[in-house]
Amino acid sequence: MPNPKSMKRVLVGVGGGIAAYKVCELISTLFKSGVEVRVIVTSTAQEFITPLTLATLSRHQAYTDEDFWQAKYSRPLHIELGEWADLFVIAPLTANTLAKLAHGMADNLLTNTVLASTCPVLLAPAMNTEMWEQLTVQRNWRDLLTDSRYHGMSTASGLLACDRVGAGRMAEPPEIFAYVKSLLHTAGKRDLIGKRVLISAGGTREHLDPVRFIGNPSTGKMGLALAQAALHRGANVTLVHGLASWNAPLGVQAISVISAMEMQQVMLEYLPNADVIIMSAAVADVKPRDYSLEKLPKRSLPQDLPLEPVPDIIAQLARQKQPHQKIIGFAAQNGDIVKPALEKLQKKKLDAIVANPIDQPDSGFGSDNNKAIFLDNQGRIMVIEPCSKLEMAHHLFDFI
Incomplete structure (x- = not known):
């Protein structure tokens, strides 16, 4: 195992969408590559995947809103996690969480931790084509990416879980993993913008x-x-x-x-x-x-x-x-x-x-x-x- 002092630290926020199952591969790959992983799972994400699965793959407790509202930690949990992370990955990013981030709202552990952190944030959206192409959703997406902290991944086109064929598929785990490794190297700098x-x-x-x-x-x-x-x-x-x-x-x-x-x-x-x-x-x-x-x-x-x-x-x-x-x-x-x-x-x-x-x-x-x-x-x-x-x-x- 790598020296813990030299390990990079990635916080993964799992949103409530069917693509949540894909995050299991990402978390497993990150751990195997020597990255220390912590996971926040939203209440709606738990309808698709259990905290136990995510905890097993990350080798650490997966945090939920129930943990957030309980005073069982020495420091506020969102502050602790926000300061801990070298990189924050949100996958899948739902339309609901996107809207909250775009307007600086914080009503759960995931969104509070985003506001309590200063590290780069990698976003991998996933939703139905009609949802993704809504003017309000696209406006939120563009507005959020004007903040240099946020790095957005393109959605893929194909057959969605709703049987619709179109844009809105979450990027595949190997592609997210590559982006993670890049951001850990660059610390989020974009020195090739405009090139x-x-x-x-x-x-x-x-x-x-x-x-x-x-x-x-x-x-x-x-x-x-x-x-x-x-x-x-x-x-x-x-x-x-x-x-x-x-x-x-x-x-x-x-x-x-x-x-x-x-x-x-x-x-x-x-x-x-x-x-x-x-x-x-x-x-x-x-x-x-x-x-x-x-x-x-x-x-x-x-x-x-x-x-x-x-x-x-x-x-x-x-x-x-x-x-x-x-x-x-x-x-x-x-x-x-x-x-x-x-x-x-x-x-x-x-x-x-x-x-x-x-x-x-x-x-x-x-x-x-x-x-x-x-x-x-x-x-x-x-x-x-x-x-x-x-x-x-x-x-x-x-x-x-």
């Missing part, structure tokens, strides 16, 4: 015919983490990615491509409006010279496959960038990772580069974790010890 961040991710495929291609094992997880980190820090994010097994975060404009040529076209299209461009994609270096519209019979496959180079996307971006723009590249290497990264940084005239090893355990392609050395064109060097890719993404934004 447009353009990110490439994943591998490209250069086809010989409809089923055969030259590719690489990149999964795009690093680019996904960069998109999450930028979004959580307030940026407007466009993510251009190869084929992926994951979904882009809610609130990110995601554009799927296959070949280097397609990625080049999209990146150049979005370049003029971007402030920060991060080329984390593993773009192919070469492609088959000839392409067959139909699958080639095995007997017709060439013994020697003629190849030709694909566009050098990052070099083109660097040539066209404006003085206010920053372009960051990646260099996945084995052996000495610094020398080739420095050469790429200088040759392609980048602002910074991330050198990361592909021949070490738990780093590189497909891994959930990574390690790296950051270098920039001012001669700065930062060594990043093994950490999650989301943590590395935040370290990179801190660096640049």
Whole structure:
């Protein structure tokens, strides 16, 4: 177990909606990641999930309004909890609780604790589509988010518990968990508000015919983490990615491509409006010279496959960038990772580069974790010890 003195402390407020069951996964994941968790469960939430379940998953008593109105604590409970928390998460956020927060009302333990705290508050709304789209609800949502303490997650669209198909689904627990980890890193700062961040991710495929291609094992997880980190820090994010097994975060404009040529076209299209461009994609270096519209019979496959180079996307971006723009590249290497990264940084005239090893355990392609050395064109060097890719993404934004 982590050292209790170094553990981050997250207070989870559970609102009264059917999505309350999803919070169980979030609480369990937080605890397993080394976060200390406390839970407040509203009276209406107890119609959907029991305090016992939440207490079992958090390994601590789950607090209810009954606890709030009893004088069995040495200090007022809402004051104690408000001062204890590094981060407050409210999920699901109901229309009722949203209205109370937007108008500074406090009539239960949850809302009193919000007003008694100063930490960042992450909100994950969930409600029926008609409820979510009401003008009064949307006005409350906009008004609340004008307070820099509050960080709002987008609702997803899909089949709701009422059988309605539309907006209003609560963000999934893994997405909430990622946002929590971001806010614990940044302490809620939004240093990318007003910035447009353009990110490439994943591998490209250069086809010989409809089923055969030259590719690489990149999964795009690093680019996904960069998109999450930028979004959580307030940026407007466009993510251009190869084929992926994951979904882009809610609130990110995601554009799927296959070949280097397609990625080049999209990146150049979005370049003029971007402030920060991060080329984390593993773009192919070469492609088959000839392409067959139909699958080639095995007997017709060439013994020697003629190849030709694909566009050098990052070099083109660097040539066209404006003085206010920053372009960051990646260099996945084995052996000495610094020398080739420095050469790429200088040759392609980048602002910074991330050198990361592909021949070490738990780093590189497909891994959930990574390690790296950051270098920039001012001669700065930062060594990043093994950490999650989301943590590395935040370290990179801190660096640049």
